[in-house]
Amino acid sequence: MEGRPRDERELALRAQRGDSRAYEELVRPHQEIAFRVAYVIARNAADAEDATQDALVKAWRALGRFRADEPLRPWLLRIVANEARNRRRSAGRREHLALRTATAFSGEAAPSPEDTALDEERRARLLAALEQLPEPAREVLAYRFLLDLSEDETAAALDVPVGTVKSRSARALDRLRETYEPRE
Amino acid sequence: MNLESELRALHVDWPDTPRFRLEPARRRRRTRYALAFAILVAAVGVAFAVPESRGAILRFLHLRGASIEFVGTLPHADERPLTDGLGDVVSLTVARSVIPGLLLPPLDRRPALHFAPGEIISLVFEHRGAPVLLSELRGGGGSYLKKLASFGTNAEPVRVGGHDGIWITGARHVVTYPRRPARLAGDVLLWETRSATYRLEGPSLTKADAIDLAESLRKG
Numbered sequence: 001m002e003g004r005p006r007d008e009r010e011l012a013l014r015a016q017r018g019d020s021r022a023y024e025e026l027v028r029p030h031q032e033i034a035f036r037v038a039y040v041i042a043r044n045a046a047d048a049e050d051a052t053q054d055a056l057v058k059a060w061r062a063l064g065r066f067r068a069d070e071p072l073r074p075w076l077l078r079i080v081a082n083e084a085r086n087r088r089r090s091a092g093r094r095e096h097l098a099l100r101t102a103t104a105f106s107g108e109a110a111p112s113p114e115d116t117a118l119d120e121e122r123r124a125r126l127l128a129a130l131e132q133l134p135e136p137a138r139e140v141l142a143y144r145f146l147l148d149l150s151e152d153e154t155a156a157a158l159d160v161p162v163g164t165v166k167s168r169s170a171r172a173l174d175r176l177r178e179t180y181e182p183r184e
Numbered sequence: 185m186n187l188e189s190e191l192r193a194l195h196v197d198w199p200d201t202p203r204f205r206l207e208p209a210r211r212r213r214r215t216r217y218a219l220a221f222a223i224l225v226a227a228v229g230v231a232f233a234v235p236e237s238r239g240a241i242l243r244f245l246h247l248r249g250a251s252i253e254f255v256g257t258l259p260h261a262d263e264r265p266l267t268d269g270l271g272d273v274v275s276l277t278v279a280r281s282v283i284p285g286l287l288l289p290p291l292d293r294r295p296a297l298h299f300a301p302g303e304i305i306s307l308v309f310e311h312r313g314a315p316v317l318l319s320e321l322r323g324g325g326g327s328y329l330k331k332l333a334s335f336g337t338n339a340e341p342v343r344v345g346g347h348d349g350i351w352i353t354g355a356r357h358v359v360t361y362p363r364r365p366a367r368l369a370g371d372v373l374l375w376e377t378r379s380a381t382y383r384l385e386g387p388s389l390t391k392a393d394a395i396d397l398a399e400s401l402r403k404g
Contacts, residue, residue: 020206023206024206027206028206031201031204032201035201035202035204036198036201039198039199045199046277048199049202049275049277050277052202052204053202053204053205053275053277053278053281056204056205056206057205057281060206122190123194123195126190126191126194127194127196130191141191145188145191145192145194146191146192146194146196148192173187173188176187177187180187
């Protein structure tokens with residue numbers, strides 16, 4: 001898990017006293033991860049945006065119940081994920097997760113066209129296999145490995161105990177292996 | 185590479201993170217500006233004399249989210265581009281949360297939406313080859329647009345899609361927004377609905393053109 005910013009507690013206390021600028025400063029670093037957590041659930045950017053926006057306002061209103069000595073991110077992600085889940089439930093939609101792999105490589109040396117094609121193909125297959133998993137398995141893997149959330153953060157976003165995150169992750173990886181067999 | 189590592193190395197192309205509005209909209213009432221629009225309509229459309237004392241208010245007209253004060257001498261204000269100081273670009277969701285009756289031009293590509301303190305959403309777009317500034321203010325809320333006009337500026341009551349409005353034309357006037365420096369403005373169409381006050385400004389807009397354009401706006 002990421003180290004907690006030194007002044008997060010101070011910002012949280014100020015925000016709890018009604019300082020909206022402190023709240024902005026407190027929440028701003030977490031907006032991107034919050035939006036992506038919502039996107040995994042909502043499966044489209046517009047619904048994820050709406051869910052995140054509403055969740056950020058709800059979090060502001062619920063800030064009095066936040067314990068300032070604890071890290072903000074799991075608390076915030078729980079609210080965001082709940083909002084996204086509620087919206088999806090009420091909308092009754094079942095959309096495919098529109099995740100795509102980025103085409104750019106982060107490595108220093110440019111890969112050969114053959115390697116690039118092979119890598120693209122492998123990544124696309126892995127993502128397709130992930131998308132075919134049942135929702136609980138897909139979400140836990142997306143949070144743990146695509147978004148690199150900690151177990152605590154994943155537990156908050158899924159609203160389950162940490163132990164469930166561990167066991168669910170292991171089972172989800174097993175299922176993923178069954179459908180995704182990398183070609184050597 | 186094991187499966188966990190492969191997942192971590194996927195480089196997912198996430199959608200761009202929108203800009204979120206973190207402070208909930210404050211809703212305040214301005215009871216001191218409770219004058220009826222009918223009074224405004226009766227009072228406009230006339231020439232305004234210059235008072236003897238500098239800055240004296242000759243007439244005070246207003247909508248819920250905007251006022252027009254006719255004064256003897258205009259305060260200092262700079263000439264600035266329409267796009268100046270509009271505020272941060274925000275998402276459509278945020279703009280809608282600020283202005284529930286958000287209006288947008290019927291264009292294939294939506295112009296950038298800007299949010300400024302005082303619950304104002306502004307957008308600049310091209311209309312018949314010239315830029316137009318559309319500003320939308322939450323009606324009856326905390327936002328307040330003030331226009332200071334002097335001799336040579338006329339205000340004429342108009343109807344925009346069934347709503348009351350004012351066409352301000354003639355000599356340039358000074359427009360002030362909350363927490364923004366004043367600037368000189370040209371011909372402007374103002375109108376209001378129950379939920380918002382709207383303002384259209386463009387260097388080449390005629391009255392008919394401005395009303396046509398206002399009535400072509402669609403709820404965003």
